Ligand SMILES: Nc1ncnc2c1ncn2[C@@H]1O[C@H](COP(=O)(O)OP(=O)(O)O)[C@@H](O)[C@H]1O
């Protein structure tokens with residue numbers, strides 16, 4: 001946490017005053033923040049994150065948090081002796097795995113974040129996409145090239161879903177009552193099957209449906225990096241697609257950038273990928289002149 005005793009009261013007042021135009025820009029706007037499992041890191045940073053979210057709510061912004069938990073799911077599956085594999089950046093999810101995914105995401109992680117936010121003076125409500133039929137999903141399909149035969153084949157990802165409908169009834173109620181929604185990325189199919197959804201994809205769908213002013217994706221790297229590992233501060237959709245095609249953007253960064261492109265197409269005004277391990281990353285991004293991560297624009 002910032003040590004306020006190292007700066008003078010006048011400087012503190014100046015800092016607050018300089019934040020005014022930013023606060024006015026986001027007044028009464030909805031901002032979706034995706035908090036990745038890697039970014040959650042240590043307790044102090046997670047608590048500082050929670051405090052920032054409460055500060056947003058206090059300044060008349062409507063924050064909606066979507067959290068991940070990939071590393072935490074991996075730890076629990078390992079403890080239980082369940083082997084887990086990924087295809088195209090998505091966890092292949094069988095019947096045993098979906099039970100653990102739901103337990104970790106909608107259970108421990110969701111309630112921990114709710115606890116931190118409430119401890120900081122907010123009123124958080126922890127939900128997942130199944131609540132109020134908020135996010136409906138269809139089974140995700142992916143094709144992969146077999147390394148031996150070089151033939152493209154369909155991979156069965158099991159209970160992995162992709163959002164196809166977002167019902168905003170419940171979210172709008174919460175936002176209207178100044179409650180802070182904390183969402184775990186699980187959804188239900190039309191038939192009532194629970195699906196595991198990539199948290200970036202889930203956040204993009206929610207941000208798109210809400211026509212959010214900003215979508216912030218907090219991860220464990222400073223943003224999108226070029227081939228020499230230097231931060232790219234701004235990226236157009238066209239250049240982002242080029243970097244995916246030439247392999248500069250790979251692994252977990254692919255669904256992140258694809259989410260950004262989708263969200264922009266759905267009317268979200270600005271999307272940023274930034275380092276959530278940096279303390280007060282959200283405040284730095286929204287309330288100072290210095291953007292911290294990669295801004296992706298049309
Ligand atoms: N061009 C790139 N720039 C930054 N990170 C990249 C890039 N290509 C691949 N990555 C990888 O993407 C990871 C972020 O995705 P992921 O691990 O899924 O994060 P999270 O858990 O926050 O969703 C980075 O840690 C990095 O290893």
Ligand SMILES: CC(=O)N[C@@H](CCC(=O)OP(=O)(O)O)C(=O)O
Nearest residue numbers: 036037068069070090091198199
């Ligand atoms: C289908 C799929 O891969 N779902 C993810 C959901 C959690 C997630 O996305 O967490 P991060 O944001 O921390 O990566 C998973 O099972 O790991």
